Amino acid sequence: MSLDSTTPSAGPQGGAVSDATLTRAEVERLIAAGNGREGGNHTPLHFTDCDFEGVDLSRLDLRGAEFHRCTIVETSFFGAALAHTRWVRCRGREADFASADLVDAVFQSSDLNNTSWRRAKLASASFRGCKLTGANFEACTALGLSFAETLLVGAHLRGLSFRKATLQQLDFSDADLAGVDFREAVFDGGSLKDAHLKGARFDGADLRDADLSGVRLIDAALFKGATISHQQAAVLVTELGLRVL
Numbered sequence: 001m002s003l004d005s006t007t008p009s010a011g012p013q014g015g016a017v018s019d020a021t022l023t024r025a026e027v028e029r030l031i032a033a034g035n036g037r038e039g040g041n042h043t044p045l046h047f048t049d050c051d052f053e054g055v056d057l058s059r060l061d062l063r064g065a066e067f068h069r070c071t072i073v074e075t076s077f078f079g080a081a082l083a084h085t086r087w088v089r090c091r092g093r094e095a096d097f098a099s100a101d102l103v104d105a106v107f108q109s110s111d112l113n114n115t116s117w118r119r120a121k122l123a124s125a126s127f128r129g130c131k132l133t134g135a136n137f138e139a140c141t142a143l144g145l146s147f148a149e150t151l152l153v154g155a156h157l158r159g160l161s162f163r164k165a166t167l168q169q170l171d172f173s174d175a176d177l178a179g180v181d182f183r184e185a186v187f188d189g190g191s192l193k194d195a196h197l198k199g200a201r202f203d204g205a206d207l208r209d210a211d212l213s214g215v216r217l218i219d220a221a222l223f224k225g226a227t228i229s230h231q232q233a234a235v236l237v238t239e240l241g242l243r244v245l
Contacts, residue, residue, distance in 0.1 A: 018048040202226040
């Protein structure tokens with residue numbers, strides 16, 4: 001159903017809301033209405049083409065909610081309950097997901113540049129086809145967290161584990177990957193160009209399809225035990241200032 005911005009209310013189809021500009025108070029009313037149906041059971045909300053730009057939605061219970069083509073630019077979801085949520089083609093520059101519960105959340109084809117995920121619970125969450133340039137994943141809980149075909153340029157990913165994962169077209173250019181565990185990971189395309197790699201581990205990793213340009217002398221030893229191509233080896237030698245004749 002389509003609701004105007006002044007009188008949003010949960011409709012009969014499981015709390016479906018479309019083409020609405022919503023405030024915190026209106027979202028709270030929608031949540032309360034959903035909890036009041038079906039014997040008080042939690043009913044997930046469905047938002048389509050809704051605008052939450054700049055709204056404070058911190059600490060709200062939005063478990064299982066779906067957001068399709070929504071605007072969440074600079075929206076705060078700090079500490080919110082967002083487990084099992086689904087976000088498709090959303091625009092969310094500088095949104096704040098810090099300390100939120102995002103277990104099993106799914107993000108698809110969304111612009112999430114410069115977002116904060118500090119201390120968020122991201123176990124089994126997934127990002128596919130997203131833009132996460134400059135995103136901060138500091139100290140998040142990330143067991144089972146996955147990325148595919150995603151831009152992570154300049155992102156803060158310090159200490160995360162991608163062990164034994166297949167990394168499909170991930171651009172880590174200029175990202176902070178200090179202490180990241182890439183052991184036995186397979187890079188299916190993607191880039192590590194000019195990434196900060198201090199303390200990262202690549203034992204057993206297959207890097208043959210990754211862009212390794214910009215690797216510094218101090219970082220070359222990190223790739224001990226990894227598999228690279230002849231062409232990559234030539235690039236690394238060039239970066240070390242040597243000539244191959």
